[in-house]
Amino acid sequence: MNxxxxxxxxxxxxxxRSSIGFERFVDDFFNDPLVSGxxxxxxxxxxxxxxxxxxxxxxxAAGFQKDEINISLEKGTLTIKGEVTNTDDTVExxxxxxxxxxxxxxxxxxxxxEVQDAEFKDGILRVSLIRNVPDEMxxxxxxxx
Numbered sequence: 001m002n003x004x005x006x007x008x009x010x011x012x013x014x015x016x017r018s019s020i021g022f023e024r025f026v027d028d029f030f031n032d033p034l035v036s037g038x039x040x041x042x043x044x045x046x047x048x049x050x051x052x053x054x055x056x057x058x059x060x061a062a063g064f065q066k067d068e069i070n071i072s073l074e075k076g077t078l079t080i081k082g083e084v085t086n087t088d089d090t091v092e093x094x095x096x097x098x099x100x101x102x103x104x105x106x107x108x109x110x111x112x113x114e115v116q117d118a119e120f121k122d123g124i125l126r127v128s129l130i131r132n133v134p135d136e137m138x139x140x141x142x143x144x145x
Contacts, residue, residue: 053131062123063100078107
């Protein structure tokens with residue numbers, strides 16, 4: 001019986017012998033929560049394109065306070081963490097449909113994408129992003145003489 005092939009860096013070993021400088025890419029790929037399957041569907045979010053090069057992440061964080069949410073950016077990965085700190089144990093719920101659990105949500109940002117600002121209002125976290133490509137990196141038209 002064939003054993004299922006797991007996607008690991010060992011599968012690509014023959015390719016790495018002739019590759020230089022891709023180690024970070026490989027490490028990032030195999031440690032990415034999206035690839036490893038460690039990221040869940042909670043909390044729900046939208047990614048909106050506002051205009052050319054301007055984006056916004058909208059994350060539903062009902063029941064959280066502003067000080068219970070932490071946003072960090074490291075090595076091109078935007079991480080949003082929500083930590084539940086205040087639970088009311090005196091309330092007896094007949095039905096509890098609003099999730100109140102801690103979460104970690106990560107987003108890989110493309111090259112030259114920067115976090116512009118973040119706002120938390122009415123249970124929605126808005127993270128504004130902008131893509132600033134340097135002029136020397138923009139496509140250029142070459143005139144033929």
